Amino acid sequence: MALALLAHYDALLVDLDGTVFEGGRPVEGAAEGLEGRRVMYVTNNASRSPQAVADHLSEIGFSTTADQVMTSAQAACTLAAEQLGTTDAKAFVIGAESFKDLAREAGFTVVDSADDQPDVVLQGHSPDNNWVRLSEGALAIQRGATYVASNLDTTLPTERGFMVGNGSMVAAVVSATGVQPSSAGKPGAEMFRVAAERLNSERPLVVGDRLNTDIAGGIAAGYDTLCTVTGVSGHRELLSTPHRPTFIAANMRDHLEGWSAEVSTDVDAAGAGSGKVTVSVSSGESSSDATLMAAEAVAVAAPVVWQQLDRGVDIADIDIVAADDEAQRAIGAWR
Incomplete structure (x- = not known):
């Protein structure tokens, strides 16, 4: 449900x-x-085509078609077309082959060198991005090409940890050109x-x-x-x-009814920031899943805390306390 x-x-x-x-x-x-x-x-993620993303989702149980996927590479093509006022233009792509394919599908002519006088440089993550591609892009930008990045994430989460993301590679081009790109992604x-x-x-x-x-x-x-x-x-x-x-x-399925939070010790009437604030969390419907209760606790506590922050209270002066054992277990599961 x-x-x-x-x-x-x-x-x-x-x-x-x-x-x-x-x-x-x-x-x-x-x-x-x-x-x-x-x-x-x-x-x-600009390194995988919409079809590849859809295939992966389908493999793990989410029946998906390519037209249900929007990548930052697709959005970058749209943004570039809006900035140029046309797709009847040349694009140099620093990125995966799938990014080049998307640029072509959008109507751009993809070129391989700054000497081809591209109108726009599109940059997205690819493990194959190297000094040559970055340098060609930098040359094109120095010669006046519009610069659009798929996204500016500095890191790329993997099962091994955080690796170098597109934003870090973009930073090298920015350093060489002094030009900040428009970013299409989140x-x-x-x-x-x-x-x-x-x-x-x-x-x-x-x-x-x-x-x-x-x-x-x-x-x-x-x-x-x-x-x-x-x-x-x-x-x-x-x-x-x-x-x-x-x-x-907690996720897109689960919810527990009846959880609440309130300020039990507010700042005094003389003005915000003049004292400690205690936000008390009370449990409602219970669960054996501590992560679910933890989400319910923060879902009710956060708006109360935000209200105090907007009044000028420092986050360090706000204490979150549990009104009962279940709320204590929930807050104890916070990360």
Whole structure:
């Protein structure tokens, strides 16, 4: 059974890694939450084609077609066309062969050298990006080519840890040219805007696990957001983030009723910041799953904490306490 709130939206714009799957395994509750919904999978990964992403999703149990996938490479092509005012132009691509294919499909003529006088340089992650490709791109930019990056993620999460991401490679080109690229990927709004247009969605919900990309991008696009506590961003980060999601949940399926939070020791009337604030969390419906209760606890605590932060209280002056044993177990499971 999906979260009830999902029914209030006509489409879901969903992150992949950490939200739908993790290390090649489906995330708990994702399949149930997505079942029967109009979905566009929105990913900053520019190294895989939409078809490759769709194939991978289908292999792990999410029946998906390529037209349900929006990559940052696709969004970069759209952004470049908007900036140039046409796709009848030459593009030099620093990135995977699939990125070049997408540029061609968008109408660009893909060239292999700065000497071909490209109108735009498109850059996305690929393990094959090297000094030669970066240098050709830098030369083209120095000669006046528009510069568009698929995304600016400095790291690339893998099962072994965080490796060098596209943003780090972009930094080398920026250092050589002094030109900052436009970015099509998260946390920008472009990818989400294009994804919603493709679904003809008037009321989409952005779903993701990472506050500074998924949630920040959804907010930038003007859409409601759901942060699932299934991946990168943890409970304590949610309390102080500038990227405040509309909703917080353990996943796209599970919810416990009756949890609440309130300020039990507020700042005095003389002004915000003049004293400690205690936010008390009370449990409702219980579960043997501590991670589920942990999500419910932060879902009710975060809006109360945000209200205090907006009044000028420092996060260090806000204590979160449990009103009962179940709430204590939930807060104890925060990361």
